[in-house]
Amino acid sequence: MQLATTVDEKAYLAHLIDAATAYRIHVMTQLLQKAFAEASKLSEDEQNAFAALMLEELESERRWDEAFARSQDKLAHLADEALGEHRAGQTRIIRVSNSSRRM
16 A cells, blocks of 8 residues: 655645545434334424433443543553452462352
């Protein structure tokens, strides 16, 4: 693959990337389109409740993603510590039978 070398080629590639990104952002899957089409048949109050629920769920996902991204170093440290304890013989196997599991 040949890389862009001129300013015009680089500008054109940047434009293509921007266009592709914009296209991807504005295209809905057929399933999402179907869900919104069905939601549009609801009453105004039900549509608002549906929209609030969807926005709340998206915000929750964003917060989880951020929390996991911020915790990667800490989780890696804890994993290394647990492996070290296991290698040093400081751990033991815990066997759980089906009869002792709570439901």
